[in-house]
Amino acid sequence: MAENNYIVKLQNISVSFDSEQVLKDFSLGIKDKEFVTLLGPSGCGKTTTLRTIAGFVSPDSGDVLFDGKKINGVPAYKRQVNTIFQRYALFPNMNVYDNIAFGLAVKKVPKKEIRERVSEMLKMVNLQGFERRNVNSLSGGQQQRVAIARAVINRPKVLLLDEPLAALDLKMRKDMQVELKNIQKSLGITFVFVTHDQEEALAMSDTVVVMNDGVIQQIGTPQDIYNEPQNAFVADFIGESNILDGVMEKDFLVRFFGREFTCLDRGFEPNEPVDVVIRPEDVDIVPPQSGMLTGTVTSVTFMGVHYEIIIDIDGFKWMVQTTDEHHVDDSVGLVIEPDAIHIMHKSIYSGLYGDYSSFSDEMDTLSDPDSEEGEN
Amino acid sequence: MNKRTFGSRLVAAPYLVWSAIFVIVPLIMVVFYAFRDPSGRFTLQYIAELGRYGSTLLISLLYAFIATLICLLLSYPVAYFMSHRSQNVQKTMMLLVMLPMWMNFLIRTYSWITILSNTGVINTLLSNVGLGPVQLINTPGAVILGMVYNYIPYMILPIYSVMCKIDKPLLEAADDLGSGSFMKLRKIILPMSVPGIVSGITMVFVPAVSTFYISQKLGGGKTLLIGDAIESQFMSANNYNLGASLSLILMVLILISMFIMNRFADEDGGVLI
Incomplete structure (x- = not known):
């Protein structure tokens, strides 16, 4: 079946907060190893979609499938996905090493293996020698890298990124765009990326999902979205x-x-x-x-x-x-x-x-x- | 620039004068009296006399320690629970915590006498079902209960306030990285609430170790605490010098314990007191 291609599938998801409907009968399939971006203005439901996949939001109706299996009731800590949070959410009471090691330490992975995998991660994000540093003393870009390492070390099948670059300045953001794309390619895992920045979406994604008012407006490659917008909203939101x-x-x-x-x-x-x-x-x-x-x-x-x-x-x-x-x-x-x-x-x-x-x-x-x- | 410093000095002046007159001067007087005899000559007599109060001091420390521990064990879950509720529930619970503090301390303690006494509310109930009366008042337990009851808000509030400051995304991140509730508590919430625990302990332990009223009313004068000893030196024995030296040693002990506690907090970053 075609569904086997989808690592994550959302079927007819509806979510409301305080009687305000955020997602309306929302369905989306995300293919394995794909870089998918959920793009839309504030309040369009893109972050809620991400949090539904992560397990922080339980939908009022509809199903969340992971690798073909329904995971509606599975709590966040048991899901094979990891999230990079908007403001990184690094643990301030731990140093860089302990932050990155957290996921493995919780799962009681042997100390020796943790040490190896952390140093591998530090190399990947170019932070060798930062093990003992306090996370609060790091720059925004460095904190971002720690957040990436902390999530990726768990070898998730899907990495969820919630506006991870929003807090960085323009130049740093451009560099991190390239770096994230490279990490995604080298790890060969699925990235689900949330942003309101259309340039970022076009530059990084294999597939862009344009959302507004809790509804998908268009799904396509960056070229499709830009050249063949399906309605006035998409045409206006993407570029001029x-x-x-x-x-x-x-x-x-x-x-x-x-x-x-x-x-x-x-x-x-x-x-x-x-x-x-x-x-x-x-x-x-x-x-x-x-x-x-x-x-x-x-x-x-x-x-x-x-x-x-x-x-x-x-x-x-x-x-x-x-x-x-x-x-x-x-x-x-x-x-x-x-x-x-x-x-x-x-x-x-x-x-x-x-x-x-x-x-x-x-x-x-x-x-x-x-x-x-x-x-x- | 000069003008601004002058202005800020002016603003701070009332408090500085206040603390000079009512904090610094009395402290100097305590030290002064502790080392003088009634005729004003220097002496170590009263410091030497402290040996007689060793057991009183130990019992006071023990009572305060037990009361503080009970306060901590009761407050932590309450603070955790409060900090995870909706704004309205938080406000209501906060009100309930603060409510006893609106009543006079004496009245609060007196009402415990009517509850605990041999003919009090509890014993009447117990007698009616054929289980009593049980000796409740005038026991060490009653004294510790009084301490816990009176000082527990000072434990709940600081712990609650640090817990509120723990960012929700941090807990989600812990969740996301595979830690269940227990791990989250052990690895994130507990370490991050240390500053609140430290200031809670300080704010409960210090008044508990020096209390005299609670032990007199609920302990029936059977258990003499260091606060009682100090009070009797000043109020009945009229021995200001011995009272002052007792106060001094208590102060030193409190300073030492605060120093140790703050060490704890420093290591984990941030102190509240």
Whole structure:
């Protein structure tokens, strides 16, 4: 059966806290040795999903399967999964060695074997010589490594990571992304990674699960998720998107802004109302007379590699990324090639996203790393 | 900068004056009296006399030790239980712990007399079922009960407060790494609550070792504790010098035990007192 491929399977899981439903009839299969990321904004249920697998949350209904066996009633300490917690949760009353050895010591593994395995772990996370150090004296990145070693030493089949990089600064985070990915490959185990950072999700994952309101919005490879978003929520949450109202006149022909555009999509009903996604980097800026659409530049932001330009076309604010410099109040034309257009069916999220007139507000809510848990 | 230091000195001044007059000066007087005879000359006579009180001192230490131990054994599970309940349950339980402290200490102790006496509540009940009366009042047990009853909040509160500070993810991490409830208690909760235990022990042991009222009322004057001895020197024998030297030796003993206890706490990081 196909189910044999799944190391973890969640079937019709529902979870509520204080009458607020966090997961709704949630089903997800996680394949062995896969790097899966649960991605979504604060309160979308991604952490609850992880905690359900770990055994800290028992679902109101539905089944949790591990290696094909139902483990609903199995307590956390008996599950063959380990977790890396958001703020590491290292034991402050123990040094680095004892923290890492904890899981083995509890299981009464012989001292000699513990010593060997701890030193193997320290080597893996590049912390040789730190055995006797107090965990509170370590930097964030070092604490992170101890947390990884402490979990991985138990040789779990599945490692659960709850926003493990959220507390690190940008550069350290990038390094740890690569390192985690390497560890996952070399150990050959399943990683289930929770994040609200879409770049992180795209950079690390084999499979990305985009969630919102306790429901899976889309499952796919990072490329699928970015290039073929299934609805306006996914298109908006992953990267930047201009999302427009359109009508699919027939296969390969879509109408928006009162104009027909050739596209590569088909299989829609004739004259079906659709959402049209156009990524900011796929739009070419040309002189107004040769553009398919014309508008006025309302804002220019220098981002380093490129400029982010907001262009007002008949009241709709487009975001366009370009390496050429333009100025506010310039009149410009846009050229949209067929492969720049992605068509989606209408969904409950249609009309909520995609216009950049309220650009700054939107950025605030999406880029606040602490919004999930608050201070603690 | 200068202004700020002046300001903060000004704020601290009332307390500094207070403690100078009512803490430092009395301490100096205790030491002074302990080494003088009634005419004011230096003498070691009263320090030498302490030998007679050796057994009293030992019994006081023993009683206080037993009371502290019972307080600890009772408080630890209560504190653990409290710290793992919802906010409302925690508040209610806290109120119940504090409630006796709103009543006067004397009244609390007197009410134990009516409960424990030969014609008291318990013995009436026991007699009715043909099991009594049993001698409850005026026994060492009654004295220790009085100590435990009066001082147990001072044990529960510090332990409860350190337990509340143990991060929930730490316990989840222990769970996650395969430790059951007992292991969690032994490896995480117990070591991390040491500072609370230490301050609880100090806050119960110190008043218990120097109490005199409880032993007089519930012990019927049969068991003389060091606190009783000090009180009688000051109040009835009018021998301030001997009273002072007894106080001094008690103080020294308390300081030594606090020093040892804090050593414990230091090793595990963090002291509460």
